[in-house]
């Protein structure tokens with residue numbers, strides 16, 4: 001009985017750091033629609049009127065330097081040791097912009113460093129200081145007026161970025177070099193509070209897997225159960 005209790009506790013511990021799902025514009029539902037089960041549903045922060053669902057995707061039209069639209073899932077904690085993958089298909093639309101050099105942020109971030117991918121009209125990358133528009137590392141790619149798929153994987157400390165069908169990453173960065181934002185979230189897409197932008201997102205997928213030590217403990221729990 002004791003090992004059974006231990007097993008139950010360890011299963012809960014593993015579930016705490018695991019989350020995955022997908023959203024497709026072709027579903028005809030906003031990512032935060034109440035028809036979507038909670039385990040797959042996002043929440044809209046900021047001004048929801050900036051988002052509209054069209055045939056090509058979810059269009060963000062953020063014309064303000066004092067407001068934004070952020071569609072995200074928030075967590076109490078995403079352990080920095082957890083591995084994860086996210087993938088987004090999106091395009092940046094030609095539009096008037098202010099001084100910010102990125103259009104939107106997307107992906108997974110924990111409470112130690114911001115791992116959100118910044119997508120600009122002509123580049124993608126990660127932030128390098130507390131100013132969200134200063135690149136640490138970037139890769140030149142024309143994201144404007146054509147859809148591309150951006151896939152980001154975190155394995156241990158390394159974060160790799162792939163565009164479309166790439167088999168080797170165009171960007172690799174050690175998470176320890178990224179700046180902290182103290183944000184535990186999966187962001188489908190965030191426009192900037194201070195910047196203006198217009199972009200479309202047609203698909204988003206995310207997969208946060210339990211941290212390796214939790215998996216090992218879980219395996220130990222199963223072993224204990226089988227020895228009874």
Ligand SMILES: [Ca+2]
Pocket residue numbers: 062063064065066067068191192193194195196197
């Ligand atoms: Ca804005």
